[in-house]
Amino acid sequence: MHDLTFAKEIVRALNIKQNSIPNGSRITSINAALSPLSHVKPETLTETFRVMTKGTELDKIGLNIKVLKIELTCRTCKHAFQIDKPTTRCVKCNDSDLDMAYSKEFVIESINVADNQSQQKTS
Numbered sequence: 001m002h003d004l005t006f007a008k009e010i011v012r013a014l015n016i017k018q019n020s021i022p023n024g025s026r027i028t029s030i031n032a033a034l035s036p037l038s039h040v041k042p043e044t045l046t047e048t049f050r051v052m053t054k055g056t057e058l059d060k061i062g063l064n065i066k067v068l069k070i071e072l073t074c075r076t077c078k079h080a081f082q083i084d085k086p087t088t089r090c091v092k093c094n095d096s097d098l099d100m101a102y103s104k105e106f107v108i109e110s111i112n113v114a115d116n117q118s119q120q121k122t123s
Helices: 002-018 042-053
Strands: 026-034 062-067 070-074 080-083 099-100 106-112 119-122
Touching: 002 026, 002 042, 002 106, 042 062, 062 080
Parallel strands: 026 062
Antiparallel strands: 026 106, 070 080, 070 099, 106 119
8 A cells, every 4th residue: 555655746846847857857866765663565556656657658767676774773872873663662672662753654765867968866
């Protein structure tokens, strides 16, 4: 279900960007990041995006997805560590009293646009 929500957000961002780029330019790709806590795999998001854009002017746009690492800090032992899979325990002391530094599930980082002479990266 989240994959559909995120794919819709990608399409919305691409449509907004497409309306603001000059004639002769085109969107080549979009770069997004997923939290390991989002419960969405890059493959399922890509497939959902491809199904949504099939037969449209967006279907040739590349979708680059990276999975973020989450920074956690244990309130008990103060150990800071990164995870790429959900966890509820400190890797050092096994306590469950954790702070999360970054909590976004999904972020569009940038949209790449190419004109007739070069490729530029824009947000």
